Amino acid sequence: MLKIAIAQLNPTVGDIDGNSGAIIAAMQRAAGQGADLAVFTELALCGYYPGDLLEEAAFLDRMQAGLQRVLEASRGLPGLVSVVGAVRANDGPGKPLFNALLAIRDGVIVAEYYKQLLPTYGVFDDRRHFEPGPEGACVLQVGDHRIGFLICEDGWNHEGRDYKVNPFTALREARPDLVVSINASPSDIGKRELRHKLFRTASVHNELPILYVNQVGGQDQLVYDGASFAVSPSQGIAFEAQRFSEDFQGIGFTQGRFSAADGFALPAPGADGLPVAEFARRQIVLGLQDYARRCGFSKVVVGSSGGIDSALTLALAVDALGPENVIAVTMPSAFSSEGSVSDSVALCRNLGITLFTHPILDLVKQYGIGFEGAFDRPLQGLPLENLQARVRGTILMAYSNASGTLLLTTGNKSEISVGYCTLYGDTNGGLGLIGDLYKTEVYALSRHVNQRAGRELIPDAVLTKPPSAELAPGQQDTDSLPEYEVLDEILKWHIEGRRLPAAEAALAEQFVAGLLADANGAALVKRIHGMVARNEYKRRQAPPIIRVRSRAFGSGRQLPIAAHY
Incomplete structure (x- = not known):
């Protein structure tokens, strides 16, 4: 033998x-x-x-x-x-x-x-x-x-x-x-x-x-x-x-x-692989552990908005590195809901991690005064929304520099795809954990994290609240985007297509075909494709993300920025 x-x-x-x-x-x-x-x-x-x-x-x-x-x-x-x-x-x-x-x-x-x-x-x-x-x-x-x-x-x-x-x-x-x-x-x-x-x-x-x-x-x-x-x-x-x-x-x-090795029969390997959510958890956890270790980091910091993306990022970071090595920072603004802070407090208490509070109201106000004084126009609308994200990103990078911690970005694949993120703001950081998970998968993995723990790590209030960037009064993601159940199917077919597992590809193709059969649906598909193309420049400048699917943003997807689609 x-x-x-x-x-x-x-x-x-x-x-x-x-x-x-x-x-x-x-x-x-x-x-x-x-x-x-x-x-x-x-x-x-x-x-x-x-x-x-x-x-x-x-x-x-x-x-x-x-x-x-x-x-x-x-x-x-x-x-x-x-x-x-x-x-x-x-x-x-x-x-x-x-x-x-x-x-x-x-x-x-x-x-x-x-x-x-x-x-x-x-x-x-x-x-x-x-x-x-x-x-x-x-x-x-x-x-x-x-x-x-x-x-x-x-x-x-x-x-x-x-x-x-x-x-x-x-x-x-x-x-x-x-x-x-x-x-x-x-x-x-x-x-x-x-x-x-x-x-x-x-x-x-x-x-x-x-x-x-x-x-x-x-x-x-x-x-x-x-x-x-x-x-x-x-x-x-x-x-x-x-x-x-x-x-x-x-x-x-x-x-x-x-x-x-002793000549006896080997135990038969299981035919079924891991459930998708468990696979994603283990893939991301190992990816973070080795990325941090190889780059010389023992601790990470995450901006905690009270939303689902930052909540899942924090939970996965705790899974990978332990609660003693994960720091959260909440940065409420004039438009932050009460739950933005209270849900962050509950999440961090559940996870056993330190939470710092750094309000940005006065900083944003001072920026506005300086902007109007210099350019003779008020800082309002989208520039004001983006400023809030950039102030938060600057605070997090300052903490990262001061403490020697690795800043984790919290964007998901749905939002990164269509540019629903702020360059030099919430895209700041050294690594993204959930950037290859569509928003619907973020919810699924969050529920799996709770089920696996046997208790509520991610509060139910975070799982059930309407997603919002909270950069303007009453703002919700659906003001700018279709429902994520719709958006994600369009993105899957457009970005991955035949690279999807067969069953998932068939569902996405059938869903998009149904949209294309209707004038409004076809217009929506065209709009989403245009948003993906226009935001390549943001993805090119974003930090690396841990790859979970067969085609992730980064080295495996090379498209020009200055091109006509």
Whole structure:
């Protein structure tokens, strides 16, 4: 039996010393458990994705030094084959680097495979820095088993639709006993199920068992969920590692089937994934934890308006960092309702966090006096509304600077889409937690947070009050926008379209088709599309948001600002 150690780690981009140390520790653990093969993830040595760090000579030098440490450690672990993702130089024509898989045994690289399919869609830009590897299979003998290799995207073209090259073709001809695929596959709604379906089909079609090892952790906007798995033609999905946490698992493989490390049957993984709300919670919590940690923050601050968006942001921040590391600030103005403050007080009491009060009435009034004196016109209407948001944003940034806390923005995807936010105001901050959740999903996740806690963390008054920016007398969101149940379906179809999960796409398409059948509905769809286009400049200047869906604002959606739509 081939004994395999699956090292589902959380590498940090650029931390070669830390990553190589974690790899060596896992190698030693694998050897101590008698493993024949230890499998790590794509670019595990430098973290995925390093971007233009790959153009810096010092970074590549550190990468090579880290690899040497791994090779040296391997000399003390006789017989163990460690499969590690790293960067290798390309001495031939094309881009100067390869995205490489290195099989290391007794301090020597005994097999070297280069990623053949380099994605440039969505959040990926591998072709910017890497040259595609040569066509053909790479197979290594490990004990009595022949092991073939893939790197992430190489396994996603088994039907041959997206690339001219299909690495499975060469593997099928080489007939290894097992295919090992190392990955850095970011998570979004439905991604786990998509991976299982695709690789189950590939396994059956090519008659090849596949071990899929994926990294875990948050990196900027992206979150990697781990969920490494094993699939064989006879067993289907035979094994799955933990989601949203590091994991080290030992499994066995013999005669085309996976087993527990002791040879007994593996527990069958659950066919169903997480409910959408729970998935979103875990995705956002892990994303914030790693973003704060990697950027050197231990505490966060949030402007608390008494509304649903800031309430959910605060609840998720407490979930991620603990109540002692979350600060809220309420900043009432002349137009703030009584509930703006009282609901914030109740929320923060429920969450166990500190709430500061910083009224802005006098500041806004003084701005108005200065504005009229300088420009001979009163400050009123939309400029006055936006000023209030900008004063609040300035106060929050001042507190962030003074206290060393990370300011979290509170905008949701519905409002960010149509520009229902103030540049240099409520868009201030270092990270947005709910910017990839539509407003209807904000409510759904808020209810889930309460249900999961078994008590009212987010007060019912916050959940039931009509949403409002409270920047003008009696203002409500529906003064400027359609009901969110309508707006969100239009936005889903316009922004994500076929990228939505099938059932969700069908509902959105049917809903929008109904609107387009009516003149008023068609005019509304056109107006919303125009609002999305006109506000690209705001999104370009906004902080990063944690990606939950397959198409989030940020690196995965690139549209021009100065364009005619």
